[in-house]
Amino acid sequence: DTGVSQDPRHKITKRGQNVTFRCDPISEHNRLYWYRQTLGQGPEFLTYFQNEAQLEKSRLLSDRFSAERPKGSFSTLEIQRTEQGDSAMYLCASSIFTDRETQYFGPGTRLLVL
Amino acid sequence: AQKITQTQPGMFVQEKEAVTLDCTYDTSDQSYGLFWYKQPSSGEMIFLIYQGSYDEQNATEGRYSLNFQKARKSANLVISASQLGDSAMYFCAMREGQAGTALIFGKGTTLSVSS
Numbered sequence: 175d176t177g178v179s180q181d182p183r184h185k186i187t188k189r190g191q192n193v194t195f196r197c198d199p200i201s202e203h204n205r206l207y208w209y210r211q212t213l214g215q216g217p218e219f220l221t222y223f224q225n226e227a228q229l230e231k232s233r234l235l236s237d238r239f240s241a242e243r244p245k246g247s248f249s250t251l252e253i254q255r256t257e258q259g260d261s262a263m264y265l266c267a268s269s270i271f272t273d274r275e276t277q278y279f280g281p282g283t284r285l286l287v288l
Numbered sequence: 289a290q291k292i293t294q295t296q297p298g299m300f301v302q303e304k305e306a307v308t309l310d311c312t313y314d315t316s317d318q319s320y321g322l323f324w325y326k327q328p329s330s331g332e333m334i335f336l337i338y339q340g341s342y343d344e345q346n347a348t349e350g351r352y353s354l355n356f357q358k359a360r361k362s363a364n365l366v367i368s369a370s371q372l373g374d375s376a377m378y379f380c381a382m383r384e385g386q387a388g389t390a391l392i393f394g395k396g397t398t399l400s401v402s403s
Binding site for chain 1: 292321323325330331332333334335338340379381383386389390391392393394395396
């Protein structure tokens, strides 16, 4: 198991620019989650996929945010027209569906919007 | 009301001592899962331990154990024989209902272990 990987690890962008983050889950995991974590807080759920289907989206996921998982493997999270309030750590987690499902997290992407 | 409450912003412990990190939760579901994660300064969330709501015994994983008191809705993490590498942020999280839902996290507790 190589674990969940995320790219890039850090991103600095100017307000108004678009950014895209990638997450590669653990290979046999069919579920993939995105969370956002701001300073001093716990992670907050954004969205999740089972295989390629996006099954749930949080109200935090404004229309500037879009996520895809085209072939049920890696996922991308795009933020359009970034705002300073988007500055956060974006965490990806993957899991396999069992009754004791445990989500395993990647190292995160730290986004700073100037 | 908060679903997960961690009342200790920071805890300090010496090496080799045991420490308890508090977590209380709020849910009306009968089926739920409770998790603890460790987040070092590097940022990655590391899974430590899981307790299911129907589990009769407290979960243990090496030096970690979960003191599950269902009636009190508490799920405290006990770390025995603290090590310097245990210094990190610790998050309690809950999954309500069946598997396949998002985790709800508390605000975390910062643990500092000194020699």
